[in-house]
Amino acid sequence: MSISVGIDLGTTFSAVAYIDPKSKSPQIIPNREGKKITPSVIQFLDGEMIFGSEAEDAYNAGEPNCVATFKREMGNDEPYCYIDGVPYTSEKLSSLLLRYLKENAEEVLGESIKDAVITVPAYFYSREREATYRAAEAAGLKVKKIIDEPNAAAMAYGLTNWRENANILVYDLGGGTFDVTLVHMGKNGELSTITTRGNHQLGGRDWDNRIEDLLFDRFESETDLDLRSDPDLSAIIRGMCEDVKKNLSVMTTVKATASFPNFGRASVLISRQEFEESTSDLLERTGSLCQAVLDEAGITIKNVTDILLVGGSTRMPQVSNYIQKLFGKKPITHVNPDEAVALGAAIQSSKKNTEYASLSVQVVEGKKVTDRSKSGLNNFVAVKPAHKLDSINSLSLRETTAHALGVVAVNDEENCYYNEVIIPANHPRPVRAAKRFRYYTSSTSNNTLDVYMVQGDNPNPTDCIIPYKYVVSGIQHVNKGEKIGTVIRVQYSYDDNGIIHVQARQGDSNRDLPIRKDDAPRDISKFGHPINSADNKRDSSMGLMMNHGGSGGVIHKYKAVTFSNVEWEKYDNIPVHPSGAEFNEPTIHVVANEKQIEFHGYNVSQMDEGVTYTIDSNDDFEIECNIDTSTIQPHPGGFLKILLGIISANLNQNGGNILLDGEGVAMVGSKFNLKMSLSDGGHYEVYVDGKLVGSKVHETSGGVDVTFGFEHDSHCCSILSHAYISNIDMMQCADSGEDESAETPTWDD
Ligand code: ADP
Ligand code: MG
Numbered sequence: 001m002s003i004s005v006g007i008d009l010g011t012t013f014s015a016v017a018y019i020d021p022k023s024k025s026p027q028i029i030p031n032r033e034g035k036k037i038t039p040s041v042i043q044f045l046d047g048e049m050i051f052g053s054e055a056e057d058a059y060n061a062g063e064p065n066c067v068a069t070f071k072r073e074m075g076n077d078e079p080y081c082y083i084d085g086v087p088y089t090s091e092k093l094s095s096l097l098l099r100y101l102k103e104n105a106e107e108v109l110g111e112s113i114k115d116a117v118i119t120v121p122a123y124f125y126s127r128e129r130e131a132t133y134r135a136a137e138a139a140g141l142k143v144k145k146i147i148d149e150p151n152a153a154a155m156a157y158g159l160t161n162w163r164e165n166a167n168i169l170v171y172d173l174g175g176g177t178f179d180v181t182l183v184h185m186g187k188n189g190e191l192s193t194i195t196t197r198g199n200h201q202l203g204g205r206d207w208d209n210r211i212e213d214l215l216f217d218r219f220e221s222e223t224d225l226d227l228r229s230d231p232d233l234s235a236i237i238r239g240m241c242e243d244v245k246k247n248l249s250v251m252t253t254v255k256a257t258a259s260f261p262n263f264g265r266a267s268v269l270i271s272r273q274e275f276e277e278s279t280s281d282l283l284e285r286t287g288s289l290c291q292a293v294l295d296e297a298g299i300t301i302k303n304v305t306d307i308l309l310v311g312g313s314t315r316m317p318q319v320s321n322y323i324q325k326l327f328g329k330k331p332i333t334h335v336n337p338d339e340a341v342a343l344g345a346a347i348q349s350s351k352k353n354t355e356y357a358s359l360s361v362q363v364v365e366g367k368k369v370t371d372r373s374k375s376g377l378n379n380f381v382a383v384k385p386a387h388k389l390d391s392i393n394s395l396s397l398r399e400t401t402a403h404a405l406g407v408v409a410v411n412d413e414e415n416c417y418y419n420e421v422i423i424p425a426n427h428p429r430p431v432r433a434a435k436r437f438r439y440y441t442s443s444t445s446n447n448t449l450d451v452y453m454v455q456g457d458n459p460n461p462t463d464c465i466i467p468y469k470y471v472v473s474g475i476q477h478v479n480k481g482e483k484i485g486t487v488i489r490v491q492y493s494y495d496d497n498g499i500i501h502v503q504a505r506q507g508d509s510n511r512d513l514p515i516r517k518d519d520a521p522r523d524i525s526k527f528g529h530p531i532n533s534a535d536n537k538r539d540s541s542m543g544l545m546m547n548h549g550g551s552g553g554v555i556h557k558y559k560a561v562t563f564s565n566v567e568w569e570k571y572d573n574i575p576v577h578p579s580g581a582e583f584n585e586p587t588i589h590v591v592a593n594e595k596q597i598e599f600h601g602y603n604v605s606q607m608d609e610g611v612t613y614t615i616d617s618n619d620d621f622e623i624e625c626n627i628d629t630s631t632i633q634p635h636p637g638g639f640l641k642i643l644l645g646i647i648s649a650n651l652n653q654n655g656g657n658i659l660l661d662g663e664g665v666a667m668v669g670s671k672f673n674l675k676m677s678l679s680d681g682g683h684y685e686v687y688v689d690g691k692l693v694g695s696k697v698h699e700t701s702g703g704v705d706v707t708f709g710f711e712h713d714s715h716c717c718s719i720l721s722h723a724y725i726s727n728i729d730m731m732q733c734a735d736s737g738e739d740e741s742a743e744t745p746t747w748d749d
Contacts, residue, residue, distance in 0.1 A: 006345025012175030098139035123198030152344025218268035610709025665694030
């Protein structure tokens with residue numbers, strides 16, 4: 001038989017758990033030493049690797065070739081250490097540890113491991129998650145899912161303490177990371193994460209460092225030795241810190257004794273009170289992250305039902321005291337903080353993974369928020385008393401995106417970069433979303449587009465993390481769209497594991513463009529500077545280039561214009577019939593939907609109806625549509641009018657003339673494809689059935705009208721007439737501040 005396991009791959013300690021087939025409950029698999037947790041330490045000794053307490057002891061004694069806390073550098077491709085000249089990345093070290101944990105668990109249980117759920121800090125970025133995933137696969141584990149440590153802990157807790165409608169704040173202070181996550185216990189055992197914050201450079205190690213400072217001061221004044229500048233003596237002090245810290249969790253004063261070569265033994269005292277005073281700023285940093293989580297969730301301290309403490313560092317009494325002061329209630333401590341994460345991962349390992357959801361974003365007073373209406377968070381209903389769930393089957397987890405994900409885009413004025421968010425933070429995952437961007441193609445060079453991914457929602461990309469650059473290639477040169485560019489749809493997916501995938505398609509194509517993932521440049525400061533005119537030189541074929549001579553274009557916000565997403569003015573001027581007769585004129589003459597506009601003339605003499613949209617002469621604008629005027633017939637004198645600035649078309653049932661600044665440039669029949677564009681503040685172009693028929697520069701300032709109208713002059717008639725314009729694609733390369741993310745359909749892999 002083979003089993004599924006949950007693995008808490010910790011910075012300082014790791015643990016493995018599974019669902020015990022007899023009790024059907026999660027259980028820790030002890031290691032060969034019989035211990036429930038295994039130090040995340042490796043000692044390399046004479047070509048062998050040593051794990052467990054032996055490695056930890058060697059590490060604490062300052063022996064060479066011992067490595068610990070490597071999880072802090074997960075995702076960093078630089079070597080974490082060199083052992084006998086061989087470089088080891090954090091990912092490599094993690095895979096060695098995972099292999100040990102796997103083999104250890106298989107040996108202890110006498111079963112092989114089928115697959116595993118691995119936990120990571122909720123605040124881990126995609127890069128760290130990917131590295132964790134690869135480390136596990138390299139260790140011979142099939143990764144079923146990566147879940148967030150606080151969620152796993154909440155699952156383990158929820159199994160025995162389910163409280164419907166409760167908001168649980170999971171406070172996880174480990175050895176190297178801090179995470180705080182708000183989870184909601186809903187109906188039917190559904191646990192959903194609401195929001196999460198964290199700092200993966202804050203943990204027990206920082207408390208150790210404060211002890212270290214105290215110990216250095218004390219021992220130096222006690223011995224008069226210059227301990228700090230002597231590496232061997234420093235190692236002695238460093239080796240003691242963690243023990244002193246742990247002892248201070250149970251004693252109010254701790255005596256630390258050390259023996260220094262050429263000096264002998266010396267002892268100093270450290271009190272819990274001074275330790276607490278010297279670390280209060282660290283606790284406050286955790287407190288402000290707690291507050292940030294509540295603010296983001298839109299709830300107050302009063303709405304927090306329980307605070308769950310996880311992570312070894314929460315054993316320090318200062319943590320519970322601080323939490324009690326902050327929240328006015330005692331935190332929950334009856335969950336074993338070392339085991340909860342692995343136990344929760346084991347529960348998840350027995351479950352099916354979730355399917356992709358579509359993006360649901362509400363716009364509240366112009367600010368995008370994730371739709372939480374389904375979470376029950378804001379329904380102030382009574383919290384039910386805690387009870388045990390019947391079985392692990394009645395528990396399910398819905399995780400959310402920890403960070404917003406955007407792309408470095410160019411603003412409307414083309415003078416600075418900004419972060420265009422594609423997926424907001426705290427949205428249930430897995431989730432996909434796509435946006436449309438414009439890109440100027442070139443006929444002479446490779447058309448590639450640089451998608452700089454941004455993690456975070458600050459509008460300034462330099463205040464966020466740019467983990468990767470994705471280079472999109474295979475973009476077809478678009479002859480017609482030189483002035484206004486082509487449309488590239490960029491899709492982001494935040495998968496079940498919190499790993500991000502990027503896809504891109506051109507225009508309406510259903511084929512993914514080739515994408516290469518590159519490291520982001522180390523220096524991203526250029527995204528904080530104005531785009532200077534040298535970089536910004538745009539010529540009609542090369543598009544906007546960011547690097548001199550480079551081939552990568554950057555992304556411009558693309559705005560699709562329809563009859564519903566921007567404000568069109570409707571006009572309908574039907575004068576009274578000269579005879580005074582009434583003809584039961586219907587009120588609707590113009591029907592304009594997303595992709596089609598219809599004009600219906602009725603039993604009237606004179607009419608002038610249509611829709612107008614005014615753009616700024618600096619807005620680049622393009623319309624492409626199919627026109628059919630054949631059904632105007634046999635209405636005499638009626639004609640369809642289409643205008644973009646100086647371009648006009650007046651068409652009757654047989655077609656007609658296309659005019660550019662009053663001059664005829666093409667004769668058309670009743671059915672044809674028309675494309676008109678305005679760019680660069682006055683460059684007009686007209687295409688008929690894909691062919692350029694006229695272009696003219698006509699500098700304009702102020703507003704330029706885009707009109708679809710139907711007219712006929714004064715005469716008596718009682719004939720119906722219709723005209724149709726279909727497949728209308730309009731795009732405007734200026735941003736009116738609206739967000740059309742929800743309108744760009746996503747696609748499956
Ligand atoms: P991680 O998840 O980062 O591996 P753990 O949750 O296992 O971390 O917590 C390890 C941290 O907890 C270490 O910094 C360790 O010193 C600290 N720790 C463990 N027990 C105690 C204790 N009794 N008092 C204070 N700190 C403790
Ligand atoms: Mg942990």
